[in-house]
Each structure stands twice: as C-alpha cells, then as structure tokens.
Amino acid sequence: MNDDTIQQGRLLIFYCRQRARHDGKLVHEWLLELARRQGIGGGSAFRAIAGYGRHGVLHEEQFFDLADDLPVKVEFLLDETRAQTLLSAVRAANVDVVYASLAAGFEVLGKH
Numbered sequence: 164m165n166d167d168t169i170q171q172g173r174l175l176i177f178y179c180r181q182r183a184r185h186d187g188k189l190v191h192e193w194l195l196e197l198a199r200r201q202g203i204g205g206g207s208a209f210r211a212i213a214g215y216g217r218h219g220v221l222h223e224e225q226f227f228d229l230a231d232d233l234p235v236k237v238e239f240l241l242d243e244t245r246a247q248t249l250l251s252a253v254r255a256a257n258v259d260v261v262y263a264s265l266a267a268g269f270e271v272l273g274k275h
Contacts, residue, residue, distance in 0.1 A: 173246035174267040177237040177253075177260045181210060185258045191235045194260075197252055198239055206239045217261070240269050 179190040186193060191208040198206045213223040214234035222233050239249065246264065253260065 168270050169268045170242065170270065172240065172242040172267055172269060174263075174265040175239045175241065175246055175249065176263045176265070178216070178262070179235050179237070179260045180216070180232050181235050182232045183259060185256065190258060190260060191237050193258070194237045194253070197256075198249055201245065201248060201252070203239055203241055203245055203249065206237060208235055208237045210235050240267060 177191075177194055179194075181189075181191075183190040188196070195206050195208060211222075211234040213221070215221045216234065224233065239246070241249070250262070250264075253262075
C-alpha cells in the first residue's frame with residue numbers, strides 16, 4: 164500500500180426500506196440515479212436478510228408478509244466535496260432515509 168496514492172474521502176451509507184418511494188421511484192434507485200447524475204463514480208445497494216429500524220418492526224426473509232419490505236443499504240465511496248453535494252441534494256429533496264458518514268481512505272487498484 165502506497166500512502167501517496169491513498170485518497171481521503173467519505174463512505175456514505177444510506178438506509179431505507181426496500182419498498183420506500185420518493186418522487187414515484189424506489190428510494191434506493193432514486194439515490195443511485197441522483198449520484199450518477201452528479202458524476203459520482205459508483206454506488207451499490209444491498210438488501211438485508213433481516214433487520215429493524217427506528218420503529219422497531221422486525222423484517223425477515225422467512226416471514227412472507229414482511230419479506231418484501233426489508234432494509235436496503237446504499238453505499239458511496241467519494242471525496243469530501245462530492246459527499247457534501249450528495250448530502251445537500253438528499254436533504255433538499257426531503258428523502259426519508261437514515262445515513263452514516265465515515266472518514267475513509269481509498270485507492271483504485273489494478274487497471275484504471
């Protein structure tokens with residue numbers, strides 16, 4: 164690992180429900196599309212196998228009636244400026260999500 168090539172930035176993690184919508188789109192899709200339009204190099208959405216949120220309702224894959232509203236985590240690894248721009252846009256749109264912001268060092272490996 165070469166400290167000269169490590170970029171400093173943010174890991175932004177958004178949490179939402181799988182069926183949650185904003186402006187007629189699923190929230191996780193809306194977040195990914197927003198980030199892509201802002202020129203952010205990549206993002207990923209991950210569906211949980213179980214979880215509960217601030218309302219305390221447990222959702223698990225094994226319960227048929229709750230399985231279609233599992234938690235979704237959407238992640239972006241980006242520089243500070245893009246992180247602030249993305250967060251500002253999400254706040255301005257009043258999207259119902261919870262997020263975490265972590266300092267991160269990252270590097271692109273291999274051919275780029």
